[in-house]
Amino acid sequence: xxxxxxxxxxKIMDQxxxxxxxxxxxELEQAFAEDAVARKIYTLRTKAGLTQKxxxxxxxxxxxxxxxxxxxxxEGHSMAMLTRIAAALDKRVEIRFVPIRHTPQPVHEH
Amino acid sequence: xxxxxxxxxxKIMDQxxxxxxxxxxxELEQAFAEDAVARKIYTLRTKAGLTQKxxxxxxxxxxxxxxxxxxxxxEGHSMAMLTRIAAALDKRVEIRFVPIRHTPQPVHEH
DNA sequence: ACGGGACTTCGCAAATTTGCTAAGCTATAA
DNA sequence: TTATAGCTTAGCAAATTTGCGAAGTCCCGT
Numbered sequence: 001x002x003x004x005x006x007x008x009x010x011k012i013m014d015q016x017x018x019x020x021x022x023x024x025x026x027e028l029e030q031a032f033a034e035d036a037v038a039r040k041i042y043t044l045r046t047k048a049g050l051t052q053k054x055x056x057x058x059x060x061x062x063x064x065x066x067x068x069x070x071x072x073x074x075e076g077h078s079m080a081m082l083t084r085i086a087a088a089l090d091k092r093v094e095i096r097f098v099p100i101r102h103t104p105q106p107v108h109e110h
Numbered sequence: 111x112x113x114x115x116x117x118x119x120x121k122i123m124d125q126x127x128x129x130x131x132x133x134x135x136x137e138l139e140q141a142f143a144e145d146a147v148a149r150k151i152y153t154l155r156t157k158a159g160l161t162q163k164x165x166x167x168x169x170x171x172x173x174x175x176x177x178x179x180x181x182x183x184x185e186g187h188s189m190a191m192l193t194r195i196a197a198a199l200d201k202r203v204e205i206r207f208v209p210i211r212h213t214p215q216p217v218h219e220h
Numbered sequence: 221a222c223g224g225g226a227c228t229t230c231g232c233a234a235a236t237t238t239g240c241t242a243a244g245c246t247a248t249a250a
Numbered sequence: 251t252t253a254t255a256g257c258t259t260a261g262c263a264a265a266t267t268t269g270c271g272a273a274g275t276c277c278c279g280t
Contacts (some may be wrong), residue, residue, distance in 0.1 A: 001227090035191060037205055044207055051226060063269055068226055076267050077235085079147060079187035082205065091207040095147055095192065097154055100202050117234060161256060177258055187239050188267085 001042050001070050037077050042070045042083060048089055058088040147187050151195060152180045158199055168198040 011076070045055050052066040059066070061084075068074050069081065079093065086093045155165050155176070162176040169176070171194075178184050179191065189203065196203045 040205065040207060047111040053226075061268080063227075064229080064271085065269065067226095068268090071228085073191060077189035078267070079189075079192075080185060080236090081268080082189075086207050089207070090210060092210050094206045094208050095150065096204045096206075097150060097196050097199070097247095098204050100200060138266095171238075173257075174241085174259080175239065177256095178238090181258080188237070190266090192236080217273075 001072065037082070038070050038072045038074060039069070041066075041082075044085070044089055044091070045070075055085070055088065059084050147192070148180050148182045148184060151176075151192075154195070154199055154201070155180075165195070165198065171196050 045052070048055075050058075050077040052070075056066045057064045069077070069085070079095075082093045155162070158165075160168075162173040162180075166173045166176045179187070179195070189205075192203045
């Protein structure tokens, strides 16, 4: 899974970005999103009690691909692939655009 | 926006797929997801009072690309692009894998 | 020490998405 | 009618992602 970037990104965000460079928001939000997705796939798979190879077979790809998807640094997530994974695990993908900054709206994280 | 596929897909789902062909679940869920995404982008943009061209500029692309993203039949959504759009509108992308079938869990559709 | 399983990483070719320009289409305003 | 705004569609090159095999690591069980 190669987790580590998250905490780093957090520091960077607080220290360098938020005060004066909102343009770079994008790349950061991107990094977060990617990481979140990677982690969700990982969680989904392990909770289902599957190995990467097993899930790969269900999805119709190989284990190295699953590994790549679970890498927090991977930036190539597509709806197509996410949906394939979801379908294999009897789920569906739901995406939402949630406001950052000006709205403390509660996060629905289960 | 070219809406129309949704109701069709609904019919198809009920009549042909659900009874006997769970393998094709994937492509259907896919279709739904794509449509949902397209619609969300459209809603986001119009609620922000922007034209495709305006949003395109903010995102760093052209209006034809935005149009394509808002097409319910488009299947090429990527996290990268969704995140760029979100960032331009001061939002972030959140994805979730939600159970289908065995869990009547309420849908959080705003 | 020797497998074997689980996972990661590498390297490409093949497939897919993006960027852009040009050309349509429809509706509205002058 | 002519012009313009807003949106869609087509077509292609460029960039990116996917598929997949091979190789490498790490860890456990024998």
